[in-house]
Amino acid sequence: MDAALLNQLVRARAEKRPVALATRLMDGIQKLVYPSDKSEENWLIKAIHEVLSSDKGAVVSAPDGAEWFLNPFNPPLRLILVGAVHIAQPLAEIAALTGYDVTVVDPRTSFASADRFPGMTLVTDWPDEAMAALAPDARTAIVTLTHDPKLDDPALQAALGSPAFYVGALGSKKTHAARVARLTEAGFGESDIARIHGPVGLAIGAKSPAEIAISIMAEITETLRT
Amino acid sequence: MTSHDNVLEEAALWLAEGRQVALATVIETWGSAPRPVGSQLAIRDDATFVGSVSGGCIEGDVVTRALETLDTGKTELLEYGVSDAMAWEVGLACGGRIRVMVEPVKG
Incomplete structure (x- = not known):
């Protein structure tokens, strides 16, 4: 993970914004995805909504077959x-x-x-x-x-x-x-x-x-x- | 009083202090696993760690493997299962199986 991404994630948590960290497992490529993100692909936004609402991380397959791990970070209860x-x-x-x-x-x-x-x-x-x-x-x-x-x-x-x-x-x-x-x-x-x-x-x-x-x-x- | 769920915040503090940091995250579990998917461990370059990825069964090995990623710079996927007869081998006494991702935090 890039330090800048970690700091962004820590900031989102401090601001109590729901966000998920998406990691492509074959090469470790990562990004933060907000549920309101308009620029992201549909399958990813849909999957992000699911992990955030269930509050459970999951490994999912992208349309191209690549495995992604999605880790939700909800604001505290x-x-x-x-x-x-x-x-x-x-x-x-x-x-x-x-x-x-x-x-x-x-x-x-x-x-x-x-x-x-x-x-x-x-x-x-x-x-x-x-x-x-x-x-x-x-x-x-x-x-x-x-x-x-x-x-x-x-x-x-x-x-x-x-x-x-x-x-x-x-x-x-x-x-x-x-x-x-x-x-x-x-x-x-x-x-x-x-x-x-x-x-x-x-x-x-x-x-x-x-x-x-x-x-x-x-x-x-x-x-x-x- | 603080919660025990400040693993990433602790990792960010260590980085800000100029330390090297690696992260370990449970990404999949099968059967009876001690900690759910998403549980994290932050590891400092001197092997100090916060958080957990199991009930303490595999942390020792995960810390070692996570520190190795600080040298290689590569994300790795690890799998741990039942430790059964080989008592000295690292494994989960509870009988579950888990997949753990270890990664360096790159400054």
């Missing part, structure tokens, strides 16, 4: 945490370690402070505004953690209107039942509400905030991968 509470602290760290781009949303600035979340992206807008700006996509997970319907509900409503791959809400079975009733009242159907993982996380008997964070991260991973 995103995790939006609503509620800068105690559990959000270890959860933000475990998610960052897992490779997620983490954003913590909480209009209460005493909770959403850089001292409590060093190095994390903090948004102190009201959750409905924050969610509109963050525009969750199919590579985004959303977890509400405040227990406060004033904060959790607008975030959940936005989450259910998005293609987010995981939506979780902290709270006991009782809290969740009340939440389901409110969302039903707000016009959400059964299949929408069924997208919410509540009580959140895998049942591993977690007690401490860090243990609960592990159970939530495990459930997000299970949803992503299985």
Whole structure:
């Protein structure tokens, strides 16, 4: 690989642009291909779209029979945490370690402070505004953690209107039942509400905030991968 | 906290420091392979490496082969399979088979 190409790829990753590296296996010739590239051949663009959407590299044959390895580089998965509470602290760290781009949303600035979340992206807008700006996509997970319907509900409503791959809400079975009733009242159907993982996380008997964070991260991973 | 997926970023940093760097990438897997297609290893000229192409089974050999590409300047394709009875031979204990591309990064 040319150093210039490596630097270009590193830059695309820093700018969070989806890109794929194409390598012709017989001679090692390489190029970066963006999905929006107009100058590339059709077969290659089509194959690039496939590896990016499946997030899996593949060896493919060009029309001339040459084998190419296509390696997709998608922007990181995103995790939006609503509620800068105690559990959000270890959860933000475990998610960052897992490779997620983490954003913590909480209009209460005493909770959403850089001292409590060093190095994390903090948004102190009201959750409905924050969610509109963050525009969750199919590579985004959303977890509400405040227990406060004033904060959790607008975030959940936005989450259910998005293609987010995981939506979780902290709270006991009782809290969740009340939440389901409110969302039903707000016009959400059964299949929408069924997208919410509540009580959140895998049942591993977690007690401490860090243990609960592990159970939530495990459930997000299970949803992503299985 | 940083993710463990900064292999290319690390390679770019090494290059910027004036070091020589090679890359190894899993390009195909068959059966039970420890790391998926696309997994990468960056190798510095002093054999320091980051990332992985297996669960640690073949990294030693891949590092050696990758360092050789720094001299030849050529991309190579390697294949590793079950190590079976020959315990001293490099292979995958998990029973899978993988194809790895090793290449020099040319400044």
